[in-house]
Amino acid sequence: MSLHDTIKKWMKETLNVEVDFALEYPSDMNHGDFASNIAMIMAKKEGKNPRGLALKYAEILRNDRLPEVFDIEVAGPGFINIRISPKVFASAIEKINAVDKSFGENNNFNGKKYIIEYTQPNPFKEFHIGHMMNNIIGESVSKIIEEQGNEIVRVTYHGDVGLHVAKAIWGIKNLGVGTNINIKILGEAYALGSKLYESDEEVKKEITEINKKVYDKSDVEINNLYNKGKEVSFEDFETIYERLGSKFDHHLFESESAEIGKELVLEFEKKGVFEKSQNAIIFKGENFGLHTRVYINSEGIPTYEAKEIGLMKIKMDRFSPFDMSITVTANEQDSFFQVVEKSLEQVFPELNGRVHHLSHGMLKLPSGKMSSRTGDVMTAGYLIDIMKEVSREKIKEGFLTELEKDNISEMVALGALKFTILRQAIGGDIIFDINKALSLEGDSGPYLQYATVRAKSILKKVESEKLKVESKIPKEWKTTNLERLIERFPAISARSASVFAPHHLVTYLTTLAGEFNSFYATHKIIDENDETSPYKLAITQSFVNVMTSGLHLLGIKVPEQM
RNA sequence: GCGCCCGUAGCUCAACGGAUAGAGUACCGGUCUUCGGAACCGUGGAUGUGGGUUCAAUUCCUGCCGGGCGCACCA
Numbered sequence A: 001m002s003l004h005d006t007i008k009k010w011m012k013e014t015l016n017v018e019v020d021f022a023l024e025y026p027s028d029m030n031h032g033d034f035a036s037n038i039a040m041i042m043a044k045k046e047g048k049n050p051r052g053l054a055l056k057y058a059e060i061l062r063n064d065r066l067p068e069v070f071d072i073e074v075a076g077p078g079f080i081n082i083r084i085s086p087k088v089f090a091s092a093i094e095k096i097n098a099v100d101k102s103f104g105e106n107n108n109f110n111g112k113k114y115i116i117e118y119t120q121p122n123p124f125k126e127f128h129i130g131h132m133m134n135n136i137i138g139e140s141v142s143k144i145i146e147e148q149g150n151e152i153v154r155v156t157y158h159g160d161v162g163l164h165v166a167k168a169i170w171g172i173k174n175l176g177v178g179t180n181i182n183i184k185i186l187g188e189a190y191a192l193g194s195k196l197y198e199s200d201e202e203v204k205k206e207i208t209e210i211n212k213k214v215y216d217k218s219d220v221e222i223n224n225l226y227n228k229g230k231e232v233s234f235e236d237f238e239t240i241y242e243r244l245g246s247k248f249d250h251h252l253f254e255s256e257s258a259e260i261g262k263e264l265v266l267e268f269e270k271k272g273v274f275e276k277s278q279n280a281i282i283f284k285g286e287n288f289g290l291h292t293r294v295y296i297n298s299e300g301i302p303t304y305e306a307k308e309i310g311l312m313k314i315k316m317d318r319f320s321p322f323d324m325s326i327t328v329t330a331n332e333q334d335s336f337f338q339v340v341e342k343s344l345e346q347v348f349p350e351l352n353g354r355v356h357h358l359s360h361g362m363l364k365l366p367s368g369k370m371s372s373r374t375g376d377v378m379t380a381g382y383l384i385d386i387m388k389e390v391s392r393e394k395i396k397e398g399f400l401t402e403l404e405k406d407n408i409s410e411m412v413a414l415g416a417l418k419f420t421i422l423r424q425a426i427g428g429d430i431i432f433d434i435n436k437a438l439s440l441e442g443d444s445g446p447y448l449q450y451a452t453v454r455a456k457s458i459l460k461k462v463e464s465e466k467l468k469v470e471s472k473i474p475k476e477w478k479t480t481n482l483e484r485l486i487e488r489f490p491a492i493s494a495r496s497a498s499v500f501a502p503h504h505l506v507t508y509l510t511t512l513a514g515e516f517n518s519f520y521a522t523h524k525i526i527d528e529n530d531e532t533s534p535y536k537l538a539i540t541q542s543f544v545n546v547m548t549s550g551l552h553l554l555g556i557k558v559p560e561q562m
Numbered sequence B: 001g002c003g004c005c006c007g008u009a010g011c012u013c014a015a016c017g018g019a020u021a022g023a024g025u026a027c028c029g030g031u032c033u034u035c036g037g038a039a040c041c042g043u044g045g046a047u048g049u050g051g052g053u054u055c056a057a058u059u060c061c062u063g064c065c066g067g068g069c070g071c072a073c074c075a
Helices: A003-015 A038-046 A050-063 A086-097 A129-147 A163-175 A183-199 A201-216 A220-244 A254-270 A304-319 A331-347 A380-393 A402-422 A434-439 A445-463 A481-487 A489-498 A502-522 A533-553
Strands: A034-036 A069-075 A079-084 A113-117 A151-158 A250-253 A275-277 A280-283 A293-296 A324-330 A355-360
Touching: A003 A034, A003 A050, A003 A079, A038 A050, A038 A079, A050 A069, A050 A079, A079 A086, A086 A481, A086 A533, A113 A129, A113 A304, A129 A151, A129 A220, A129 A324, A129 A355, A129 A380, A129 A402, A129 A489, A129 A502, A129 A533, A151 A254, A151 A304, A163 A183, A163 A201, A163 A220, A183 A201, A183 A220, A201 A220, A220 A380, A220 A402, A250 A254, A250 A304, A254 A280, A254 A293, A254 A304, A254 A331, A280 A331, A293 A304, A293 A331, A304 A331, A324 A331, A331 A355, A380 A402, A380 A434, A402 A434, A402 A445, A402 A502, A445 A502, A445 A533, A481 A489, A481 A502, A481 A533, A489 A502, A489 A533, A502 A533
Parallel strands: A113 A151, A113 A324, A151 A250, A324 A355
Antiparallel strands: A034 A079, A069 A079, A275 A280, A280 A293
């Protein structure tokens, strides 16, 4: 049981109350280690004075004190503030440094299986910074849930058929490059086809024709271009996944889900879930307070909606049993997913409550909205590269090989990007100002990496000195805020997992790194003449361990030096 | 027009209904005889607006103002 749960149980039993109350980490650490509103709630219920009741409760608690509890105070309108004994923190630090699995273990929802679908880049289109954002969020959420002892099936889903493919193929044919194509040409081809599709009726006809041939595979030349293009796209995706540190267990395709979805929609049309309207087959969302959407168009082709039904069927067939299927997309698809989820409930009632749409905002550049149709995209690779260049210039001069410098700047560039994306609540748009991101100062990925690197550097130095790292608490030791923060790590990561919110973790790690930097500035950690030095080293060690684990959950690596 | 989301400091973001609304950045001032200055310390600055619920509202309800996204055969 966590410290938090132990304290809460003790309060509940000692005070003999039935109501649910809050026991939380106060935002101001001067208020103690835990604060409870129990007196305020009970005062309301019993019509008493909150502060008076709090004083009474504090007295009862003091007389039946838990060994972990150091002090109990009443403050403000009737908060009961609890201060934890210094040795509890020392023992937490000891556990962390022993890499004892029991620290951070959480049994709240262990052992469940989650399917998490994210990134979804389409072949024949470029992997842009929007895909990157989705990947970074999806990967971090996966790791955070995984950390709590759950199984994650990482899935991505590709639109390998459809109009965008036909547009790109038309473009390749008309750029006159034959099958000699690379990712850059693919992007140009798509932009060209897309542009003329809208402005030129002739081209539109040709593209529609190509689209049919892609489906029925009747044209050898188009088949060749299609296969080559797909190959080039997926090679590019693999390179970028590798850089982002993300690896999928399964790739699913629209070319598979389309037919399955179509059959299911037709089957459930007979059962009244879907209905015919203007030659198309639709789901009447109005009946559920939503809007109506087309599942099979008037030409008998399944739309994105029907494909989602098919996709779910594929997930069920391949990954059952599972507890939850999560799809991560941008929030422009919110209302679309509401309709799809409602229709999924009708088709697969057994999935009720197990399908979740996790939506995030858009990554916006101050220059405006980007579009791959007009060729006005910033690819993920390009953005990482320019970030990398800047971080490379800031690397401390030393005996580093070019390869080492390259590795470090890659880690720092990605750290900066991932921090920027994960620092704020998932739902909102991110205004990505490259110049600010490039400054790499203040709250940022490099700030967290730097604090960790400095701490590591201290520990390395100790190896050659006579000092030992010891978590035995020195006499007269006054618990530091750094220790208090370190102890909270398991609680924070559990909370992040339960609400799918990496930003709680980011906020925590940023505070923690700041606390360490202050500690570093005000304490001399290595000092043979200081008897508290071994304990300060133990704190430093546990800081490194917590930062490394925490950053790992965000997908951020820590270099040895920077 | 309908639906969903959003509005916190000059800018970019926090705040699980709780205490004096926190950070970074920018501006200004300070810290190097100490383990890495991508650092540390300090000053000033904010809840769009009117009601309501509550012991307590940035948070919940509601009117208005402002912004974003979606709304029939794209994904």
